[in-house]
Amino acid sequence: MTTVTTAWVGELTDALGADSVLTDPDVTASYARDQAMLAEAGLPAAVVLPRRTADVVAVMQIASRHGIPVVPRGAGSGLAGASNAVDGGITLVMTRMDAVLEVSPADRLAVVQPGVVNKALRDAVAGSGLFYPPDPSSYDWCTIGGNLSTNSGGLCCVKYGVTTDYVLGLEVVLADGRVLRTGRRTVKGVAGYDLARLFVGSEGTLGVITEATVALRPAPQRPVTLAATFATTAQTGQVVERVVTSGLVPSLLEVMDNTCICAVDDLLRADLDRDAHALLVAQSDTGGEAAAREIEALAQLCRDAGAEFVHTTDDPAEGDLLLAARRMALPALERLGTTLIDDVAVPRSRIAQFLDGCDAVATARGLTVGVVGHAGDGNMHPTVCFDPSDEGQRDRAFAAFDDILELGLSLGGTITGEHGVGSLKVDWLEREIGPVSLEVHRSIKAALDPAGLLNPGKVLRRVPR
Amino acid sequence: MTTVTTAWVGELTDALGADSVLTDPDVTASYARDQAMLAEAGLPAAVVLPRRTADVVAVMQIASRHGIPVVPRGAGSGLAGASNAVDGGITLVMTRMDAVLEVSPADRLAVVQPGVVNKALRDAVAGSGLFYPPDPSSYDWCTIGGNLSTNSGGLCCVKYGVTTDYVLGLEVVLADGRVLRTGRRTVKGVAGYDLARLFVGSEGTLGVITEATVALRPAPQRPVTLAATFATTAQTGQVVERVVTSGLVPSLLEVMDNTCICAVDDLLRADLDRDAHALLVAQSDTGGEAAAREIEALAQLCRDAGAEFVHTTDDPAEGDLLLAARRMALPALERLGTTLIDDVAVPRSRIAQFLDGCDAVATARGLTVGVVGHAGDGNMHPTVCFDPSDEGQRDRAFAAFDDILELGLSLGGTITGEHGVGSLKVDWLEREIGPVSLEVHRSIKAALDPAGLLNPGKVLRRVPR
Numbered sequence: 001m002t003t004v005t006t007a008w009v010g011e012l013t014d015a016l017g018a019d020s021v022l023t024d025p026d027v028t029a030s031y032a033r034d035q036a037m038l039a040e041a042g043l044p045a046a047v048v049l050p051r052r053t054a055d056v057v058a059v060m061q062i063a064s065r066h067g068i069p070v071v072p073r074g075a076g077s078g079l080a081g082a083s084n085a086v087d088g089g090i091t092l093v094m095t096r097m098d099a100v101l102e103v104s105p106a107d108r109l110a111v112v113q114p115g116v117v118n119k120a121l122r123d124a125v126a127g128s129g130l131f132y133p134p135d136p137s138s139y140d141w142c143t144i145g146g147n148l149s150t151n152s153g154g155l156c157c158v159k160y161g162v163t164t165d166y167v168l169g170l171e172v173v174l175a176d177g178r179v180l181r182t183g184r185r186t187v188k189g190v191a192g193y194d195l196a197r198l199f200v201g202s203e204g205t206l207g208v209i210t211e212a213t214v215a216l217r218p219a220p221q222r223p224v225t226l227a228a229t230f231a232t233t234a235q236t237g238q239v240v241e242r243v244v245t246s247g248l249v250p251s252l253l254e255v256m257d258n259t260c261i262c263a264v265d266d267l268l269r270a271d272l273d274r275d276a277h278a279l280l281v282a283q284s285d286t287g288g289e290a291a292a293r294e295i296e297a298l299a300q301l302c303r304d305a306g307a308e309f310v311h312t313t314d315d316p317a318e319g320d321l322l323l324a325a326r327r328m329a330l331p332a333l334e335r336l337g338t339t340l341i342d343d344v345a346v347p348r349s350r351i352a353q354f355l356d357g358c359d360a361v362a363t364a365r366g367l368t369v370g371v372v373g374h375a376g377d378g379n380m381h382p383t384v385c386f387d388p389s390d391e392g393q394r395d396r397a398f399a400a401f402d403d404i405l406e407l408g409l410s411l412g413g414t415i416t417g418e419h420g421v422g423s424l425k426v427d428w429l430e431r432e433i434g435p436v437s438l439e440v441h442r443s444i445k446a447a448l449d450p451a452g453l454l455n456p457g458k459v460l461r462r463v464p465r
Numbered sequence: 466m467t468t469v470t471t472a473w474v475g476e477l478t479d480a481l482g483a484d485s486v487l488t489d490p491d492v493t494a495s496y497a498r499d500q501a502m503l504a505e506a507g508l509p510a511a512v513v514l515p516r517r518t519a520d521v522v523a524v525m526q527i528a529s530r531h532g533i534p535v536v537p538r539g540a541g542s543g544l545a546g547a548s549n550a551v552d553g554g555i556t557l558v559m560t561r562m563d564a565v566l567e568v569s570p571a572d573r574l575a576v577v578q579p580g581v582v583n584k585a586l587r588d589a590v591a592g593s594g595l596f597y598p599p600d601p602s603s604y605d606w607c608t609i610g611g612n613l614s615t616n617s618g619g620l621c622c623v624k625y626g627v628t629t630d631y632v633l634g635l636e637v638v639l640a641d642g643r644v645l646r647t648g649r650r651t652v653k654g655v656a657g658y659d660l661a662r663l664f665v666g667s668e669g670t671l672g673v674i675t676e677a678t679v680a681l682r683p684a685p686q687r688p689v690t691l692a693a694t695f696a697t698t699a700q701t702g703q704v705v706e707r708v709v710t711s712g713l714v715p716s717l718l719e720v721m722d723n724t725c726i727c728a729v730d731d732l733l734r735a736d737l738d739r740d741a742h743a744l745l746v747a748q749s750d751t752g753g754e755a756a757a758r759e760i761e762a763l764a765q766l767c768r769d770a771g772a773e774f775v776h777t778t779d780d781p782a783e784g785d786l787l788l789a790a791r792r793m794a795l796p797a798l799e800r801l802g803t804t805l806i807d808d809v810a811v812p813r814s815r816i817a818q819f820l821d822g823c824d825a826v827a828t829a830r831g832l833t834v835g836v837v838g839h840a841g842d843g844n845m846h847p848t849v850c851f852d853p854s855d856e857g858q859r860d861r862a863f864a865a866f867d868d869i870l871e872l873g874l875s876l877g878g879t880i881t882g883e884h885g886v887g888s889l890k891v892d893w894l895e896r897e898i899g900p901v902s903l904e905v906h907r908s909i910k911a912a913l914d915p916a917g918l919l920n921p922g923k924v925l926r927r928v929p930r
Binding site (some may be wrong): 104106129161164165182185186187188190197202251349417419429437439447459 | 594615623630639645652653740880883897
């Protein structure tokens with residue numbers, strides 16, 4: 001085993017240089033997993049940090065020759081174990097390929113390497129009055145490559161959509177080392193199959209993304225912000241439904257339940273209303289009086305639904321403070337114990353039912369479940385808090401996590417709105433998509449990665465050979 | 466041959482009923498081709514008109530059993546020969562499956578069968594204050610199934626994107642008759658590969674779409690319209706570039722060259738400026754003073770670029786008249802002879818170069834080329850007009866058509882922005898995407914349709930067996 005390992009590790013070192021191939025177990029262990037702390041993870045035999053596409057080609061050629069599994073990853077901010085290592089495999093860390101290769105205001109696009117941090121791209125285009133919308137919570141450290149691989153969303157989705165909506169073209173190194181360039185620099189294009197969007201969201205199971213051409217938008221206007229609290233989930237759900245049916249498109253519409261409100265208040269001492277059942281935070285970025293009108297219409301919907309408290313502000317600093325409460329929800333919940341963060345998206349008409357269902361799960365399992373979510377697009381993150389040293393609690397927490405996925409599916413939703421399947425929800429994916437779709441998934445995986453080397457066991461269950 | 470034909474046609478008749486299976490050559494000939502008059506077309510042995518998904522399943526099972534090619538089609542409005550018949554095959558006409566199954570204002574979506582006419586869907590959702598944006602020129606007779614299969618665009622794309630941006634979920638009958646349901650009813654979802662968007666734009670080569678769940682938007686506001694004429698293409702290109710860089714997002718930004726202006730003026734007697742080199746038509750649908758401001762900003766860009774004439778109106782009827790001139794460009798060109806409509810998309814910064822290049826092609830080939838296009842997204846439709854009875858002209862017209870594709874590629878563009886590859890541009894596709902992408906296309910085609918029964922020879926060249 002050791003000799004065999006040495007052989008291909010030697011080839012990697014010859015091809016990429018010793019400083020790009022790490023094998024010290026103390027070091028490789030630090031690349032073993034993402035933020036899904038409870039998903040399984042192996043120990044990589046080698047961690048490889050390529051500097052250019054040719055390096056990735058060499059890695060895939062060597063891996064193919066020796067039948068070594070390869071797990072591509074970025075910063076490791078994932079929440080489903082998609083970049084968790086495979087025992088004895090290569091973990092391919094893309095963070096050194098972090099150049100913004102081009103920003104073109106005239107064509108409103110950017111060309112980037114996968115290791116560029118989301119915030120770095122946002123900053124790089126801001127000077128041109130441009131905006132890269134997808135904004136996962138980890139935007140200040142997650143990479144664009146990871147965003148592409150999981151089709152990341154964020155707070156902006158209600159108005160601006162998700163990562164795949166901004167992908168024009170990709171360069172991808174295939175399992176056998178061939179380099180595929182697909183897509184385009186034009187706004188429109190229908191020449192052949194939409195391969196770029198097949199790779200987006202495929203969590204590193206079909207190829208390694210080495211470059212992306214992404215569309216940009218004009219920078220949004222200064223936001224106007226609203227916060228409102230409600231005594232019941234029914235009222236909260238009614239507001240979301242009325243927002244949808246009335247044709248309002250806020251740039252952000254977030255919800256937190258009472259558990260989150262109290263946890264955030266404990267953390268920030270923000271003088272939040274600890275009796276409120278739910279808090280909605282919304283913004284409009286359409287600018288000027290249009291934004292004021294949009295937020296006032298939203299405020300009126302809140303009052304009509306019986307909100308206990310409605311506050312609006314066009315002061316960006318105050319808006320940031322209101323938003324900070326929402327952004328701190330997960331860190332605040334983490335102070336209550338170990339957390340299992342769920343990621344169910346339901347049709348927007350079902351949000352109230354979903355919130356009530358999560359309450360029922362918490363009660364039935366005797367656990368704390370805090371719900372925070374992107375109300376405007378129905379993507380909810382119920383978070384189960386528990387003490388991992390208490391085996392009973394731990395088992396109940398896993399059961400509650402599954403109850404919530406079950407609830408989501410029963411309401412016509414999906415088991416993952418933006419975090420991905422990873423290794424955490426492989427069984428649930430089979431349940432959601434059914435046998436025919438699973439067969440189609442497997443046939444596409446086999447077409448692109450016949451030896452099953454790319455991120456085995458993620459998205460799709462590992463097939464015994 | 467006849468006996469064999471009878472056998473499987475008999476099976477089709479048994480499964481679907483005689484009124485769903487047409488074999489009279491006079492009748493089947495009328496389903497032989499779409500609007501790409503010069504693309505090759507065979508004669509179908511049978512034209513089948515299914516009423517439900519189960520009918521499509523039966524057709525694909527019978528076709529698989531007997532190795533009969535199947536060409537799915539809608540109304541036949543295509544412009545690349547994608548639905549042209551294959552000799553001795555089945556042409557599967559989806560127009561009887563024309564139900565709008567659901568309109569959900571609360572989830573801002575609709576569920577439709579593929580035979581629904583684009584305009585019928587628009588009308589069906591308008592009562593709920595909703596809007597299905599993709600609006601190909603043939604919107605009053607093309608079907609949603611065809612729109613999905615070619616990933617149709619239209620005038621709206623500059624602001625609202627194309628068909629794939631509105632697809633949430635699909636039901637697809639696979640080559641062997643299995644029924645795949647993929648996608649979702651939720652706004653977001655990343656459970657598994659994005660199969661829905663793989664089928665969108667695949668021109669019937671991967672499966673037969675039998676149902677679609679599409680996202681809707683709030684209805685746009687009453688439009689404000691601008692028309693402006695220019696003495697040079699450089700001025701026109703400058704306006705488009707300034708629109709992009711200044712962050713304006715009109716809901717429509719169309720261009721016509723002098724050939725189109727004169728042709729339309731001849732047809733409509735609209736008193737257009739026959740000396741103008743180009744006419745731009747733009748709209749804003751953001752409503753109220755925001756729209757007025759947006760159009761005024763655009764008018765200023767036109768004046769800054771040296772426009773000869775700038776006119777704006779908030780009267781929708783007058784706006785419709787200005788738009789009618791644009792919409793009549795192709796019918797007007799058709800009066801000048803047989804037309805070859807090209808469909809090149811270029812980066813928006815290259816529009817002036819592209820327009821000049823088309824002029825040069827017309828001069829070099831001694832032919833009339835009228836250019837009309839979606840300036841806001843760079844998707845241009847240079848249209849070669851010629852007398853088909855003159856063999857020399859005909860040859861030069863085909864050469865000019867190719868010159869224009871060549872020009873588009875040389876400017877970093879694509880051979881098709883929205884019409885598709887069909888049978889017309891199969892060779893050009895190989896040239897645009899290159900050998901690795903072609904191999905990946907073929908491997909995906911083989912994974913989903915190993916016998917090569919679905920729309921053979923479209924998108925991808927037929928592989929000799």
